[in-house]
Amino acid sequence: MIFDNGGDIIINADRPTPLYQQLKDTLRANIINGDLSPHEKVPTERELSEMYNVSRITVRQALADLTNEGFIYKVQGKGTFVSPPKVEQPLFSVTPFEETLKAKGIIPSTQLLEWKSESADFEIATKLAIPISSSVIKLTLLGLGDKEPMAIYNSFFSETLGREMVKSAEFNEKSQRSYTTIDLYKSIPDIKPKMQNQSFEALPANGTISDILKIPYGAPVFFVTSIIYDMDDRPIELKTAAYRGDKYRFNITRMVK
Numbered sequence: 001m002i003f004d005n006g007g008d009i010i011i012n013a014d015r016p017t018p019l020y021q022q023l024k025d026t027l028r029a030n031i032i033n034g035d036l037s038p039h040e041k042v043p044t045e046r047e048l049s050e051m052y053n054v055s056r057i058t059v060r061q062a063l064a065d066l067t068n069e070g071f072i073y074k075v076q077g078k079g080t081f082v083s084p085p086k087v088e089q090p091l092f093s094v095t096p097f098e099e100t101l102k103a104k105g106i107i108p109s110t111q112l113l114e115w116k117s118e119s120a121d122f123e124i125a126t127k128l129a130i131p132i133s134s135s136v137i138k139l140t141l142l143g144l145g146d147k148e149p150m151a152i153y154n155s156f157f158s159e160t161l162g163r164e165m166v167k168s169a170e171f172n173e174k175s176q177r178s179y180t181t182i183d184l185y186k187s188i189p190d191i192k193p194k195m196q197n198q199s200f201e202a203l204p205a206n207g208t209i210s211d212i213l214k215i216p217y218g219a220p221v222f223f224v225t226s227i228i229y230d231m232d233d234r235p236i237e238l239k240t241a242a243y244r245g246d247k248y249r250f251n252i253t254r255m256v257k
Contacts, residue, residue, distance in 0.1 A: 011052050019054050024062040026052075031071050031082055038084040042072055068220075070246035083246065106145040108178040113140040113152075113212075115166045117159065124156050127227050127238045137162020139169060141180065142212065149213045150247050155181050156238040164188050181228075181237060191236060196228040202245070209242050220245030 011022050030036045043051065048059045063080060066072045074080050084106075116138055125132040136156050143151040157165055168184040185193050204218040213221070221242045228237040 011054060020058045020061040020065070023048070023052055023054060023058060024065050027062065027066060028069075028071055036082045038082050040082045041078075042080040042082060044079065073246070107147075109144045109147065109176070110172070110178050110180070111142040111144065112169050112173045113142050115139045115162075115169070117162075120156070124238055128156065128158065128235050130158060135159040137166060139165055139181065141169070143178075143180070145247070149244070151241055151243040152209065152212050153180065153239060153241045157236065161188070161191065161236060164191075181239065192231050193228050193236065194231045194233070196226045198224055198226045200224055205242070213242065213244055215244060215246070 011019060011026065013019060015022065017025075027036070027042075036042065042048075042063070045056045045059045045063070048054075048063075049056045052059075063072065067074065067080075070083055072080050073083050117135055118138055119133045120128065120130060120136045122132055124130075124136060125134060128136070130136070137159060139153075139155045139157070139162065141153045141155070142149060143153065155165070156162075165181060165184050165188070168187040169179070171187070172179045172184070182193060185191055201223045203221055203223050205213065205215055205221045207217060209215075209221060210217045210219065215221075222245060224239075224241045224243065226237075226239040226241070227235050228239065230236050
């Protein structure tokens with residue numbers, strides 16, 4: 001039985017809740033309440049075991065769950081640290097990448113990883129309403145927060161629009177501005193995005209994504225597929241995005257019928 005400074009029971013072997021869950025809930029509460037600050041080092045397994053009078057196996061399981069949920073992270077050879085708060089991404093409206101990160105006190109930046117011309121396969125052609133094998137431009141962007149990879153975006157456009165988007169991206173790159181493709185449309189007067197249709201999946205990161213986002217292979221990632229339409233309801237962009245599961249949380253408010 002362990003007590004906090006106020007005399008309240010924190011860990012109690014007589015409770016039906018498993019000890020590792022009690023320890024996990026206690027540490028998580030300390031993180032959420034600010035008792036443990038972002039990037040602050042978490043006590044070692046041995047220290048936690050002694051502090052809370054539980055086995056190291058119990059501590060190890062609690063820490064593993066907190067790591068999987070994104071509350072803490074490990075640095076090889078240095079220890080375990082508190083993760084910064086996740087970025088809240090609302091779904092009821094399109095919020096600029098820069099605005100979303102700045103609201104959390106995170107410095108946003110964007111890298112143009114590559115662009116290339118390729119032939120549209122069946123999926124791309126169908127979603128962009130163009131003939132199969134049409135020439136399309138693929139634009140790949142990396143969104144960073146405090147210089148750390150946060151999300152990777154792959155966008156597909158018709159050849160004409162795509163080359164305009166590339167020009168705008170390269171201009172923003174030279175200006176060292178943070179941006180997404182939604183921002184790039186502002187420099188193309190004849191095209192204005194009106195809405196986007198999106199689908200969401202939680203999937204494990206493959207080798208390419210884990211390398212780019214600097215996360216373990218198989219780590220949880222939010223995959224978002226978007227089709228963006230112009231003012232005439234024509235599809236103008238197909239975008240696939242992979243967001244780090246340890247960095248993002250999506251939320252939406254819905255009316256109850």
